[in-house]
Amino acid sequence: MSLYLDGTLHVSIPVETPLRPILGSKVVIPCYFQDTVNDPGAPTIALPSHRIKWTYVTKEKATTILVASEGKVQVETEYLDRVTMVNYPLVATDASMEITELSSKDSGTYRCEVIHGIEDNYDSVDIQVQGIVFHYRAITSRYTLTFEEAKAACSQSSAAIATPAQLQAAYDDGYHQCDAGWLSDQTVRYPIQEPRERCYGDKENFPGVRTYGVRDVNETYDVYCFAEKMSGRVFYSMSVEKFSFYEAGDQCAKLGARLATTGELYLAWKAGMDVCNAGWLADRSVRYPINIARPQCGGGLLGVRTVYLFTNQTGYPYPDSRYDAICFQGKLFTETENKVTN
Known part of the structure; x- marks a missing residue:
């Protein structure tokens, strides 16, 4: 008015x-x-x-x-x-x-x-500008996704493959990632704020979004995904003994939920979620959201931090490793549950 x-x-x-x-x-x-x-x-x-x-x-x-x-x-x-x-x-x-x-x-x-x-x-x-761009790497190793596999990986993460405009907007917000990933137009790009050796790309010493141009769909890279909005809530389930991957899935189910996807955790992080405990996600990755920087939580860096199996930042932890469970409960379940309990 x-x-x-x-x-x-x-x-x-x-x-x-x-x-x-x-x-x-x-x-x-x-x-x-x-x-x-x-x-x-x-x-x-x-x-x-x-x-x-x-x-x-x-x-x-x-x-x-x-x-x-x-x-x-x-x-x-x-x-x-x-x-x-x-x-x-x-x-x-x-x-x-x-x-x-x-x-x-x-x-x-x-x-x-x-x-x-x-x-x-x-x-x-x-x-309120909606959505977040995030880098996604397959469970096996770095640069293993064809174009179709990249799109499928984003879909399984409650996201879509990002557009060049979305990656550029993320870069404008300060996003930095020295990993080449597929985008929706079949190009391969990555955003660099502070150029360094092996991350110069086609812009040499200048900051910006690097591009490899349009690539053959059978070449393999990582992917940049875009998650638009949350349709429920993400929450942690913790215990002293922690959970294996399969136990974590069962634990979320007991709570009327399921393991959250990577995209859902990124959206929760963007909304302010901050937990310094690593937890299982639906794709068997182990991550945790940090909004308040402290040395013991991901080396003082902000963002969704990932626990890798190997020091070169590849591989996910073995399924019998023990971590917390990060669960997702959709709005539909919550509304149904309220009708029953009320």
Whole structure:
């Protein structure tokens, strides 16, 4: 809803909040204003002296995205090439803005403000960019997945093979991974923030997303997957004795759940999950989510940490190894369970 309804200048963002666009995609935030000159039934007056301002608002500060007036639009350097006004100045009372190449850093509150003389009116909307990109390696060894096997591996992880735009957006958020992986367009790429020997790729000493170009579908690499949203909850089941892989599956089943997939754990991590105990997942991998850095939990690094069998970061632990169980309970079960217990 717009503010200052007793004035003559009304601004409105007519959408339900929050908007939930997907990582790497684009979003149009509609914003319209009218100047009723104290008469709600009067026709809209589009005066060239109206000043439109879009702002990204956090608890700490407000960052200007663009300012438009007299038919001209000035976009701040940080948003150049990513932000445009959809219909202005063709429709002078349409302040709608489009943002492309969305990254997680674009999540937050956006304010559309219109100023005319002494009147100032605005409306706001929240945006939550959905999804996370993660690197996936097969249980056997590094670079063993054909293109079709890569897509299947992502699907089994409650995800889809990532698009180039999604990997680029993850890179823009700070993602770094020196492992070549398939993407949806049959290219093989990897994101590098700090170039080093053997990770120079086609950009040498410059940071960026490296590419091998389009590859034959029978070549083998790792894969980058994209998990969009959670459809339930991820939780730990722990015991002093821990569990073997098969015991972990049984334990989750006893709790009305199943072992979580890798994609589900990544989504839980993105939502803030932090547990410094390694646990079994459905693909027989052993991982744990770290949001608070400490030396004893993955060497002080943030992210979903993986326990590998070998020092070259390949292989999963043997199924009779003992770890906690990381379970997933879907919304459907939870709703059914509540109906029974209530």
